[in-house]
Amino acid sequence: xxxxxxxxxxxxxxxxxxxxxxxxxxxxxxxxxxxxxxxxxxxxxxxxxxxxxxxxxxxxxxxxxxxxxxxxxxxxxxxxxxxxxxxxxxxxxxxxxxxxxxxxxxxxxxxxxxxxxxxxxxxxxxxxxxxxxxxxxxxxxxxxxxxxxxxxxxxxxxxxxxxxxxxxxxx
Amino acid sequence: xxxxxxxxxxxxxxxxxxxxxxxxxxxxxxxxxxxxxxxxxxxxxxxxxxxxxxxxxxxxxxxxxxxxxxxxxxxxxxxxxxxxxxxxxxxxxxxxxxxxxxxxxxxxxxxxxxxxxxxxxxxxxxxxxxxxxxxxxxxxxxxxxxxxxxxxxxxxxxxxxxxxxxxxxxx
DNA sequence: CAAGATTGAAATCTCAATCTTA
DNA sequence: TAAGATTGAGATTTCAATCTTG
Numbered sequence: 001x002x003x004x005x006x007x008x009x010x011x012x013x014x015x016x017x018x019x020x021x022x023x024x025x026x027x028x029x030x031x032x033x034x035x036x037x038x039x040x041x042x043x044x045x046x047x048x049x050x051x052x053x054x055x056x057x058x059x060x061x062x063x064x065x066x067x068x069x070x071x072x073x074x075x076x077x078x079x080x081x082x083x084x085x086x087x088x089x090x091x092x093x094x095x096x097x098x099x100x101x102x103x104x105x106x107x108x109x110x111x112x113x114x115x116x117x118x119x120x121x122x123x124x125x126x127x128x129x130x131x132x133x134x135x136x137x138x139x140x141x142x143x144x145x146x147x148x149x150x151x152x153x154x155x156x157x158x159x160x161x162x163x164x165x166x167x168x169x170x171x
Numbered sequence: 172x173x174x175x176x177x178x179x180x181x182x183x184x185x186x187x188x189x190x191x192x193x194x195x196x197x198x199x200x201x202x203x204x205x206x207x208x209x210x211x212x213x214x215x216x217x218x219x220x221x222x223x224x225x226x227x228x229x230x231x232x233x234x235x236x237x238x239x240x241x242x243x244x245x246x247x248x249x250x251x252x253x254x255x256x257x258x259x260x261x262x263x264x265x266x267x268x269x270x271x272x273x274x275x276x277x278x279x280x281x282x283x284x285x286x287x288x289x290x291x292x293x294x295x296x297x298x299x300x301x302x303x304x305x306x307x308x309x310x311x312x313x314x315x316x317x318x319x320x321x322x323x324x325x326x327x328x329x330x331x332x333x334x335x336x337x338x339x340x341x342x
Numbered sequence: 343c344a345a346g347a348t349t350g351a352a353a354t355c356t357c358a359a360t361c362t363t364a
Numbered sequence: 365t366a367a368g369a370t371t372g373a374g375a376t377t378t379c380a381a382t383c384t385t386g
Contacts, residue, residue: 003214003217003218003228003229003231003232004228004229004232004251004252004253004254005217005232005235005307024308024316025304025305025307025308026304027316027319027320027323028304028307028308028310028311028312028319029304029307029308030323031311031314031319031322031323031326032213032217032307032310032311034323034326034327034330035209035210035213035322035326036210036214037253037326037330037334038206038326038327038329038330038333039206039207039210040253040330041330041331041333041334042203042206042329042330042333043174043207044333045333045336045338046174046176046203047174048338056375056376057174057175058174058175058376058377060174061174061175061176064176073346074346074347075345075346075347080175081175082175082208082211083175083377083378084377084378084379085346085347085348086347086348086349086350086377086378086379086380087376087377087378088347089347089348089349090348090376090377091376109345109346109385109386110384110385110386111345111346111347111384111385111386112345112346112347112385113346113347113348133196133197133199133200134196136176136196136199136200136203137195137196137199137200138336139199139203139333139336140199140202140203140329140333141199141332142328142329142330142331142332142333143202143325143328143329143332145195145198147325147328148198148199148202149198150321150325151202151206151322151325151326151329152198152201152202152205154314154318154321154322154325155202155205155206155208155209155322156205156209157313157314157318158209158213158311158313158314158322159205159208159209159211159212159213159313160313161312161313161314162209162212162213162215162216162310162311162313163208163212165216165309165310167216167219227353227354229354229355244368245368245369246367246368246369254355254356255355255356255357256368256369256370257355257356257357257358257369257370257371257372258354258355258356259369260369260370260371261354261355261370262354262355264370280363280364280367280368281362281363281364282362282363282364282367282368282369283363283367283368283369284368284369284370
């Protein structure tokens with residue numbers, strides 16, 4: 001998912017035509033650039049924050065999910081953290097060896113595995129989440145309250161639409 | 172940079188206090204969630220598009236930078252693609268073995284190395300960039316023209332502010 | 343066969359150390 | 365010494381194949 005576009009406004013060879021389609025595409029490219037850059041810049045701060053506790057961004061994402069939602073199936077975690085199915089197995093393994101998460105079986109459907117915070121994981125999150133929230137707020141402090149609300153609304157519709165879109169085979 | 176927050180509105184145990192600070196933090200966390208999700212969803216489409224040509228998102232980022240800006244120093248590319256210094260060396264190597272990019276020396280300062288598109292790389296980008304632009308536009312079509320402009324403005328200030336912020340040591 | 347998770351191999355990326363030149 | 369790039373080692377991720385259960 002390492003993707004960072006670099007197109008800029010003052011580019012050497014942008015298309016010269018001025019059709020509605022090309023203007024629309026340029027607008028989209030510009031948005032994609034700033035979206036990726038903003039995400040990257042904010043993610044850097046967030047990663048630095050969780051690294052202070054010896055955690056990876058992805059690890060913290062899992063802990064956060066379990067902290068807020070309680071026990072979850074591995075598949076559910078996968079959707080939230082946006083990682084391959086092999087990825088969560090690896091990550092949950094690591095969190096388990098750190099003693100922060102434990103696996104549980106599902107009596108109804110024995111194919112599924114649950115993950116849940118251990119007492120230690122729970123305690124850790126209770127201890128570090130507040131300062132994590134402050135760190136995130138700091139990283140996003142470039143926007144005021146009203147602007148943050150606007151941005152949230154726009155990004156929500158953007159993200160939902162993109163997530164529902166057919167997987168590129170439809171062209 | 173793999174970071175995907177998962178906090179949601181209807182969380183089990185959000186802080187109960189209602190201070191201005193906590194409300195501000197919750198707003199920020201919400202924005203961080205949708206930012207990461209939107210980025211992830213869009214990036215998935217973009218990666219799929221470039222993968223059809225056997226390219227990685229990061230590889231395409233470099234090609235795009237060189238295509239639009241011309242010859243660049245490796246350090247400049249690094250800033251644009253947001254990858255480690257070892258990372259660009261690796262990526263440029265790969266693009267070079269693919270015959271899309273070539274390294275050049277700098278007479279003035281012999282420490283620096285330039286990267287530039289080869290004729291083949293130039294031809295490839297000329298061929299695939301237009302449909303890439305369409306793919307990006309499609310992935311972002313969840314927002315209308317005016318909304319895209321708003322989002323771009325907000326994300327630009329957000330990203331610039333986050334990029335300029337001190338690296339967490341200041342707390 | 344399909345869904346869910348795991349495994350092993352390979353690709354990608356980061357990190358710290360190093361080399362070269364300024 | 366510092367800046368720029370490279371290297372090698374290791375960590376993280378993906379991918380395809382497999383195992384288990386429905």
